[in-house]
Amino acid sequence: MESMKNRRTVRKYLSKDISSELLNDLLETSFRSSTTGNMQLYSVVITRDPEMKEKLSPAHYHQPAIKTAPVVLTFCADFGRFTKWCEQRRAIPGYDNFQSFMNAFIDAVIAAQTFCTAAEEAGLGICYLGTTTYNPQMIIDILKLPKLVFPATTITVGYPDGIPGQADRLPLNGIIHDERYNDYTPADIDRIYAYKESLAENRRFIAENTKETLAQVFTDIRYTKKDNEALSENFMKALRQQGFIS
Amino acid sequence: MESMKNRRTVRKYLSKDISSELLNDLLETSFRSSTTGNMQLYSVVITRDPEMKEKLSPAHYHQPAIKTAPVVLTFCADFGRFTKWCEQRRAIPGYDNFQSFMNAFIDAVIAAQTFCTAAEEAGLGICYLGTTTYNPQMIIDILKLPKLVFPATTITVGYPDGIPGQADRLPLNGIIHDERYNDYTPADIDRIYAYKESLAENRRFIAENTKETLAQVFTDIRYTKKDNEALSENFMKALRQQGFIS
Numbered sequence: 047m048e049s050m051k052n053r054r055t056v057r058k059y060l061s062k063d064i065s066s067e068l069l070n071d072l073l074e075t076s077f078r079s080s081t082t083g084n085m086q087l088y089s090v091v092i093t094r095d096p097e098m099k100e101k102l103s104p105a106h107y108h109q110p111a112i113k114t115a116p117v118v119l120t121f122c123a124d125f126g127r128f129t130k131w132c133e134q135r136r137a138i139p140g141y142d143n144f145q146s147f148m149n150a151f152i153d154a155v156i157a158a159q160t161f162c163t164a165a166e167e168a169g170l171g172i173c174y175l176g177t178t179t180y181n182p183q184m185i186i187d188i189l190k191l192p193k194l195v196f197p198a199t200t201i202t203v204g205y206p207d208g209i210p211g212q213a214d215r216l217p218l219n220g221i222i223h224d225e226r227y228n229d230y231t232p233a234d235i236d237r238i239y240a241y242k243e244s245l246a247e248n249r250r251f252i253a254e255n256t257k258e259t260l261a262q263v264f265t266d267i268r269y270t271k272k273d274n275e276a277l278s279e280n281f282m283k284a285l286r287q288q289g290f291i292s
Numbered sequence: 293m294e295s296m297k298n299r300r301t302v303r304k305y306l307s308k309d310i311s312s313e314l315l316n317d318l319l320e321t322s323f324r325s326s327t328t329g330n331m332q333l334y335s336v337v338i339t340r341d342p343e344m345k346e347k348l349s350p351a352h353y354h355q356p357a358i359k360t361a362p363v364v365l366t367f368c369a370d371f372g373r374f375t376k377w378c379e380q381r382r383a384i385p386g387y388d389n390f391q392s393f394m395n396a397f398i399d400a401v402i403a404a405q406t407f408c409t410a411a412e413e414a415g416l417g418i419c420y421l422g423t424t425t426y427n428p429q430m431i432i433d434i435l436k437l438p439k440l441v442f443p444a445t446t447i448t449v450g451y452p453d454g455i456p457g458q459a460d461r462l463p464l465n466g467i468i469h470d471e472r473y474n475d476y477t478p479a480d481i482d483r484i485y486a487y488k489e490s491l492a493e494n495r496r497f498i499a500e501n502t503k504e505t506l507a508q509v510f511t512d513i514r515y516t517k518k519d520n521e522a523l524s525e526n527f528m529k530a531l532r533q534q535g536f537i538s
Contacts, residue, residue, distance in 0.1 A: 047413055050321050050406060074464050075296050079405065080420045083514060084459050091469045098471050122473075127466075128510075131481050137507035140517020144524040148425055152401055152445060156420075159325065159405040160296060167293055174326045174402075179394055190472045199398060213330050218320050220373075223337045225344050226436045227368075235377050261383035264374075268329060271386020278390040 049167045054212050056171020057111045059204030064117050064170065072168065076161035085128055087150035088157050088198070091189045093118040098188070105184040106177040106200065115202035120178065120185065121158040123150035125290075126194035141194060147290035154198035162201060171206035174199060180277050182284040193289040214242055295413045300458050302417020303357045305450030310363050310416065318414065322407035331374055333396035334403050334444070337435045339364040344434070351430040352423040352446065361448035366424065366431065367404040369396035371536075372440035387440060393536040400444035408447060417452035420445060426523050428530040439535040460488055 073090060081087065093099055099113050102120075106112050125141040132139035140146075162172045178185060178200045185197040220238035230238070239260075242248060248260050255263050265271070285291045319336060327333065339345055345359050348366075352358050371387040378385035386392075408418045424431060424446045431443040466484035476484070485506075488494060494506050501509050511517070531537045 047321060047410055050410055051324060053324055055326060070464060070468075073468060075293060077461055077464070077467060078297055078299055078458075080301060080408065080418075082422045083510070085510070085515075086462050086467065089467055089469060089473065091471070091473055093471060095471050127476055127481070127484070130476055131485050132507040132511050134478055134481050135505035135507035137505055137511040138517065139511055140515070140520050143517075143520050145425070145520045145527055146515075146524075148527065149422065151397075152422070152425075155398055155401040156405045159402045160409060162326065163406060163409050164293055164296055172326075176328045176395065176398070179391070179398075189469075190475075192473065192475050195473060212324075215323055216332050218316060218323070221323060221332065221335055222316075222319060223335060223435075225337070225339060225341050227335065227337055227438065227441060229436075229438050230373055230376055232380055235373070235380050238373070239377050259381035259383055261378040261381035264329070264331070265378050265383040265385055269331075269386070269392075271384065271389075274386050274389050274391045278392075281391055281394065 050163060052212070053166050054171070054210045055173050056204070056206040056210060057173050057202075058207040058210075059111075059115050059171065059202075060207045062116070062205045064204065068168065069117060072161055072164045075164045076157045079156050079160040081153045081156065082149045086153065087123060087125055087128060088154040089122045089124040089127065089195060090157075091120040091122065093120070101188050102185065105181040105188065106175045107180075109175060109177065111173045111202040112175065115173075115204045117203050119158075119161070119201045119203065120189060121154045121198050121201070122191060123147060123154045123196045123198045124194070125150050126192050129194055142289045142292075144285075144291050147196065147285065151196070151198050158199050158201060165203055169205070170203050173202045175202065179281055182281060183287065186284060186288065191288070196285065196288050196290065214245060216242065296409060298458070299412050300417075300456045301419050302450075302452040302456060303419050303448075304453040304456075305357075305361050305417065305448075306453045308362070308451045310450065314414065315363060318407055318410045321410045322403045325402050325406040327399045327402065328395045332399065333369060333371055333374060334400040335368045335370040335373065335441060336403075337366040337368065339366070347434050348431065351427040351434065352421045353426075355421060355423065357419045357448040358421065361419075361450045363449050365404075365407070365447045365449065366435060367400045367444050367447070368437060369393060369400045369442045369444045370440070371396050372438050375440055388535045388538075390531075390537055393442065393531065397442070397444050404445050404447060411449055415451070416449050419448045421448065425527055428527060429533065432530060432534065437534070442531070442534050442536065460491060462488065
């Protein structure tokens with residue numbers, strides 16, 4: 047539990063490699079976690095080859111972690127393998143739809159997160175690349191993902207080069223709800239975000255970006271409406287291409 | 293790592309309660325896990341009240357765990373709180389779209405899975421209810437989830453009543469891929485599913501359901517095309533209702 051409490055996202059890695067033995071052990075451990083109907087609706091593509099990292103880099107907006115980490119893992123929602131099994135066993139599969147995509151997506155993220163927890167306990171550091179669902183089609187093409195396989199999330203992993211600071215978190219009572227969702231009043235919002243807004247680092251972000259508030263750094267620069275709408279269209283197009291929606 | 297390797301899904305619980313102190317500690321630990329842009333796009337609704345469990349029960353097809361577990365947790369994708377914050381800070385939010393839903397959904401599942409790992413390490417047992425996305429609208433109504441909040445997954449948690457057997461898993465090399473996705477040949481499929489198909493328990497399922505193959509138990513009974521298509525429509529309707537797609 048201590049390694050879960052003290053964790054930090056690690057974006058800088060030593061050039062030390064991760065042995066296949068350790069990596070396989072961590073992956074096998076992660077595959078023990080819960081999965082929909084014990085179908086294990088995921089696959090993991092392991093990237094170690096520098097040339098492949100170079101190819102994946104633009105899909106992840108050239109975040110440095112992808113090229114400096116010894117190992118990059120793309121966890122994929124995978125109903126393709128299961129569908130092939132069905133077809134080979136005189137069973138008629140019905141997994142070319144959105145619900146099935148979401149089942150596989152949950153399975154992939156659960157396995158990915160268990161991998162992260164296990165890796166951190168073993169002294170490794172990880173970073174999620176949320177960019178995976180931003181440019182799914184590029185990743186599909188590079189990793190040659192067939193129909194009913196979709197990249198869910200990417201994890202860079204390696205031995206940490208230094209110990210980064212721990213990120214702030216919202217107060218617990220700003221996230222949990224007793225019995226029913228208690229919608230937030232303006233006073234609640236002020237209270238919940240007060241600590242985050244007080245941090246010197248976040249005040250610097252505001253100044254650097256010549257904004258008035260921290261929220262504006264998110265809405266105007268980091269996660270804009272325009273980008274989100276374009277990415278939503280990309281996502282849907284790739285879902286169609288991979289056969290999960292019609 | 294040992295508790296991750298040895299884990300089993302627990303569906304039967306002792307009547308012993310979980311203290312708020314322990315529960316809060318586990319939740320706080322889970323909120324240390326990775327989150328998109330440190331936005332923490334999730335909320336957790338805690339159900340302890342037997343009356344609320346009774347109400348939630350039909351949404352989960354009356355799975356017994358929901359009424360016998362001392363605590364039921366509904367992890368929700370939540371862009372509502374963040375959007376309220378933006379609106380209160382002269383920032384124009386753009387999170388009423390599919391990409392934002394998926395970002396929040398990933399965040400919710402990552403936190404849920406870290407909770408499970410921490411709970412298991414603390415001697416508790418958990419069970420995921422995948423039914424959460426089958427009847428989202430029922431859960432939205434019961435838990436009073438506002439716009440831009442969506443139930444992602446539900447976990448029942450309690451002290452285990454007995455130690456269930458460990459479920460089988462596919463062989464590691466049936467799930468991982470080096471550098472590129474190596475699509476499965478018929479021989480690969482036979483090999484990967486051989487152990488699962490050999491299990492007495494699975495042979496019994498085939499006989500009980502008067503089917504020819506285990507795959508047919510999945511396609512004809514457990515996860516049918518007809519159900520998946522109806523559930524996909526339900527899901528999309530609820531996504532629209534909660535403001536994530538138009």
